[in-house]
Amino acid sequence: MRQKREANKLADWLYIVVLGLALWPLARVLWDLAWGRFLVDPVQEIITRTGRAALNLLLLSLACTPLYTLTGFAPLQRARRTLGLYAFLYVVVHFLTFAGWDYGFDLRLLWQAIVYQRFVIVGFLAGPILLALAITSTRGWQRRLGTWWKRLQRLVYLVNVLAVLHFAWLLKESRAALPYAVIVAVLLVLRVPFVARAMKTMWRHFVRKSTS
Secondary structure: OHHHHHHHHHHHHHHHHHHHHHHHHHHHHHHHHHOOOOOOOHHHHHHHHHHHHHHHHHHHHHHHHHHHHHHOOOHHHHHHHHHHHHHHHHHHHHHHHHHHHHOOOOHHHHHHHHHHOHHHHHHHHHHHHHHHHHHOOOHHHHHHHOHHHHHHHOHHHHHHHHHHHHHHHHHOOHHHHHHHHHHHHHHHHOOOHHHHHHHHHHHHHHHHHHHO
16 A cells, blocks of 8 residues: 555646656756847747757657666556657747748748758658647557557657658758767667567566665
């Protein structure tokens, strides 16, 4: 009973931390907008900030499953979905700022951007996939899709790769995106079944050794 209470308390704290991580970038953007702190190029600054926030949350969401595999802490699964949905929220703000504020929803200009700017092409590829993942993230869709649901959700791996490319090309600095690329690569390797089993065995050995 005591262990259950402690686990519930830890789950509540995890949820608070997840909400804090998810909402802090948006709060900062709104605060800076309200106080006029975007002095040079507010559109580009908001596009960069929301894109970075979306990428950070996608990586955190991707990290939840390996952590769950290691620890068996079930609330990490709920945190994965929450982080993914907030990542989608930032992608929406990112897109609306780009297409609406910067381009005024001018289809001709947007088409030119898609054709001539590679970061826009990658972004437009990742966006619909993330939209489909967000829509089908509910238990209702999980029941409707059956075995196809897991296959669809695996597209999040592709989204992470596309997001890193989009970020690197948007900033025109490959080095700035290198840490993100490394993290994505590591998290994807940790999902390979034999690697996940080996990590879990090592973790259990470490826990037993540290508690003995």
